Amino acid sequence: MAWIPPLFIVIGTAAAAVLASLVFSSVREHNRVAGARSVVLLVLFLGVWFGAVALGVPEIILLLASAALIAFVALFFLPVGRAASIRVDEIQAQVDERDVIFAREDYAPGSPQYEAYYARHPDKKTMDDRMRDTPELLAPGGRFYDPVESRRIDSLFDVIRTLTTRVDGEIAAARIAPDPARLSADIQALTRRLGAADVGIARLNPMFVYSHVGRGPEQWGEPIRNDHRFAVAFTVEMDSGAVDTAPRLPITEESARQYLRGARISVALAAYIRALGYPARAHIAGSNYQIMLPPVAHDAGLGELGRMGYLISPRFGARIRLGAVTTDMPLVPDKPIAFGVQDFCKRCKKCATNCPPAAIPAGEKAQVRGTWKWPLHIERCLRFWRIIGTDCGLCMRVCPYSHPPTFAHNLIRAGIRRSAFARTVSVWGDDLIYGRNVARGFSP
Numbered sequence: 536m537a538w539i540p541p542l543f544i545v546i547g548t549a550a551a552a553v554l555a556s557l558v559f560s561s562v563r564e565h566n567r568v569a570g571a572r573s574v575v576l577l578v579l580f581l582g583v584w585f586g587a588v589a590l591g592v593p594e595i596i597l598l599l600a601s602a603a604l605i606a607f608v609a610l611f612f613l614p615v616g617r618a619a620s621i622r623v624d625e626i627q628a629q630v631d632e633r634d635v636i637f638a639r640e641d642y643a644p645g646s647p648q649y650e651a652y653y654a655r656h657p658d659k660k661t662m663d664d665r666m667r668d669t670p671e672l673l674a675p676g677g678r679f680y681d682p683v684e685s686r687r688i689d690s691l692f693d694v695i696r697t698l699t700t701r702v703d704g705e706i707a708a709a710r711i712a713p714d715p716a717r718l719s720a721d722i723q724a725l726t727r728r729l730g731a732a733d734v735g736i737a738r739l740n741p742m743f744v745y746s747h748v749g750r751g752p753e754q755w756g757e758p759i760r761n762d763h764r765f766a767v768a769f770t771v772e773m774d775s776g777a778v779d780t781a782p783r784l785p786i787t788e789e790s791a792r793q794y795l796r797g798a799r800i801s802v803a804l805a806a807y808i809r810a811l812g813y814p815a816r817a818h819i820a821g822s823n824y825q826i827m828l829p830p831v832a833h834d835a836g837l838g839e840l841g842r843m844g845y846l847i848s849p850r851f852g853a854r855i856r857l858g859a860v861t862t863d864m865p866l867v868p869d870k871p872i873a874f875g876v877q878d879f880c881k882r883c884k885k886c887a888t889n890c891p892p893a894a895i896p897a898g899e900k901a902q903v904r905g906t907w908k909w910p911l912h913i914e915r916c917l918r919f920w921r922i923i924g925t926d927c928g929l930c931m932r933v934c935p936y937s938h939p940p941t942f943a944h945n946l947i948r949a950g951i952r953r954s955a956f957a958r959t960v961s962v963w964g965d966d967l968i969y970g971r972n973v974a975r976g977f978s979p
């Protein structure tokens with residue numbers, strides 16, 4: 536069977552090329568640990584596989600090894616064990632923005648908001664007072680506070696806050712004739728040209744509109760009236776080099792930079808829709824949201840909600856920020872997507888392992904407002920942010936979906952999308968190459 540050694544060499548060369556692309560990917564990510572480990576893996580593979588031919592290993596062994604590798608690849612890509620997405624449409628209650636942790640941290644003791652809120656929620660008072668005893672985000676006293684860097688980031692958030700006055704405005708009297716398909720394509724193309732990585736349209740679920748104002752310039756406690764029928768949601772990509780610095784200040788600067796980009800896109804997009812004669816309201820960071828962006832972006836087909844609570848995008852994982860404009864312009868909604876995140880998260884748990892204050896559950900999902908999801912301990916998360924003086928982002932950094940969309944990672948994602956086997960193997964592979972405990976030394 537003279538054909539066996541050549542077949543063995545062809546299969547081995549293809550496998551070595553994939554491993555080499557992993558080395559290339561690690562170099563592109565500037566990840567020394569992953570680079571070194573993938574080089575060792577490649578060298579070991581080359582040594583064993585091609586050494587077997589050089590040492591004259593019996594052909595039957597070469598045949599069996601080839602068959603095992605082919606079976607591995609088939610199992611990795613065959614659509615077996617397809618996983619469903621999270622059912623956010625089962626959510627049956629609105630969230631009051633006054634309950635959101637970013638609103639609660641602003642209630643200064645003695646203020647009318649403080650008195651009113653804790654009279655209604657005495658159970659939260661001790662926990663929130665404890666949080667407020669820690670320094671404010673980016674303020675002196677935080678572990679990574681730096682008088683220059685922290686102020687630079689704060690100045691970016693100040694610019695975002697100035698844009699909160701531009702989120703709504705006059706609607707042109709002359710309305711362009713409705714052509715939902717054409718308008719949808721036009722709006723999506725513009726959003727991309729403005730700098731979005733991805734864009735989608737959702738029918739706005741009223742359950743994702745906050746019930747009452749909790750932050751921002753509007754009257755605290757007022758009911759929020761937003762009955763727009765659609766939301767144009769989009770993602771902006773965060774730089775992977777900056778994300779790899781988590782939980783230090785550069786990731787917070789990157790968050791601020793991308794929030795600013797998202798705010799500009801939203802404001803420009805909303806202004807354009809109003810110029811076409813339809814109501815539109817931008818929702819931007821800096822205490823200006825009327826809607827919950829992650830489930831809206833999920834409905835717009837931009838990704839799935841992961842264990843860590845962020846939206847996981849198929850191309851950039853958790854390494855994104857979200858923006859949205861709500862409108863009554865007639866549009867064609869996109870559909871939610873499922874690419875295996877729920878099942879992968881069930882096996883992975885890397886964000887939970889690496890979250891210093893244990894804010895991400897490592898166990899099973901629980902029922903939250905009618906749907907099954909992993910419930911975050913958001914108070915622990917924010918308290919940790921204030922202790923270190925940054926927005927942490929360790930969970931985003933360690934998430935296997937956050938790797939850049941290189942050839943190697945895209946290949947792995949193609950398997951994860953289809954196969955339960957690929958999901959299990961990829962969790963092991965990610966731990967092997969990138970390490971399991973990345974966040975050692977960042978205890979609260």
Ligand code: SF4
Nearest residue numbers: 890916927928929930
């Ligand atoms: S940002 Fe940090 S503290 Fe918050 S959930 Fe992620 S890892 Fe945990």
Ligand code: SF4
Nearest residue numbers: 841880883884886934
């Ligand atoms: S780190 Fe793992 S468990 Fe956490 S969100 Fe990412 S894929 Fe899911």
